[in-house]
Amino acid sequence: KEEGRKQYRHFNKTLQEKTEKAHLLTQELRLAVINQQFEVLYQPILSISDLKIHKAEALLRWHHPELGMVSPADFIPLAETSGMIIDIGNWVFQQAAEQVKKWQSSYDQHFQISVNRSPAQFQSSVSKHDVIWLNTLLQLSLKHGICIEITEGLLLDDNEEIKETLKKFRSAGVAISLDDFGTGYAALSYLTKFELDYLKIDRAFVMNLESSAQNQALCEAIIVMAHKLGLKVIAEGVETQEQLFILEAAGCDYAQGYFVSKPISHLLFERELASQDPF
Ligand code: C2E
Ligand code: CA
Ligand code: CA
Ligand code: CA
Numbered sequence: 001k002e003e004g005r006k007q008y009r010h011f012n013k014t015l016q017e018k019t020e021k022a023h024l025l026t027q028e029l030r031l032a033v034i035n036q037q038f039e040v041l042y043q044p045i046l047s048i049s050d051l052k053i054h055k056a057e058a059l060l061r062w063h064h065p066e067l068g069m070v071s072p073a074d075f076i077p078l079a080e081t082s083g084m085i086i087d088i089g090n091w092v093f094q095q096a097a098e099q100v101k102k103w104q105s106s107y108d109q110h111f112q113i114s115v116n117r118s119p120a121q122f123q124s125s126v127s128k129h130d131v132i133w134l135n136t137l138l139q140l141s142l143k144h145g146i147c148i149e150i151t152e153g154l155l156l157d158d159n160e161e162i163k164e165t166l167k168k169f170r171s172a173g174v175a176i177s178l179d180d181f182g183t184g185y186a187a188l189s190y191l192t193k194f195e196l197d198y199l200k201i202d203r204a205f206v207m208n209l210e211s212s213a214q215n216q217a218l219c220e221a222i223i224v225m226a227h228k229l230g231l232k233v234i235a236e237g238v239e240t241q242e243q244l245f246i247l248e249a250a251g252c253d254y255a256q257g258y259f260v261s262k263p264i265s266h267l268l269f270e271r272e273l274a275s276q277d278p279f
Pocket of ligand 2: 057116149179
């Protein structure tokens, strides 16, 4: 009993600590927006057919003056619950849109940058936010070049409003990518109910491809299924040459991961794009 009480106290304390930490971090996050402590990094996405880079994913970084680099895995959830994800997400989108415009005109007219969009950014109360994105695309006359990454959870309840929003973006030339495929829900019916362009196989299926016959079978089946539905496939978290070979043999279209490159600053990315032998 004594043991149990101790454990309970311990649990309670860590829970309290966690809540306090989250609260503090949320306050800091408000300042981060004002004080411009954010940076967008770009991770190259390798086209397996020509071994070139025509795409990148925009990934947000927070440089906190005392805490150093705070991981998006820690602050994105806080940004979502506090509603700050709207302003932060708009900022990321603006950065990515301006960046892709530049890279399209100086390196590759088909260059594309994908931007993550959380379910919180699809709530009807924030549909004004869609207008901001669509206006930015118009102002920069970016007919193509942006891809939005969404997660499976968003598509689960066959929501008409979300369908409409995705349609609006698609008719503005925005591609839609289904992120983290395979980790969320087993329902596959939504794949036919929404118009999607890319499917991203989650890192969990890619990380041990060399040693796991099961994961290899899953990757192969996902690629065949996606192609039959007219989707291109991006494998996430590719860390070794061996994994890339297996994915190539399975007909995968794109690879993203540390084997190609970590997420890097726009300056570094530009240098790579300008060189003869990218990445
Ligand atoms: P995600 O969208 O699944 O992004 C991929 C994550 O995997 C990134 O983590 C990336 O750095 C990491 N990664 C890429 N290649 C490898 C690899 O080979 N091995 C390993 N171990 N990891 C790899 P990151 O940058 O820490 O971002 C974490 C998550 O935070 C993202 O997961 C995304 O859900 C969210 N996020 C990041 N930026 C934004 C943003 O601007 N808006 C929103 N709404 N979410 C964002
Ligand atoms: Ca993503
Ligand atoms: Ca992902
Ligand atoms: Ca993820």
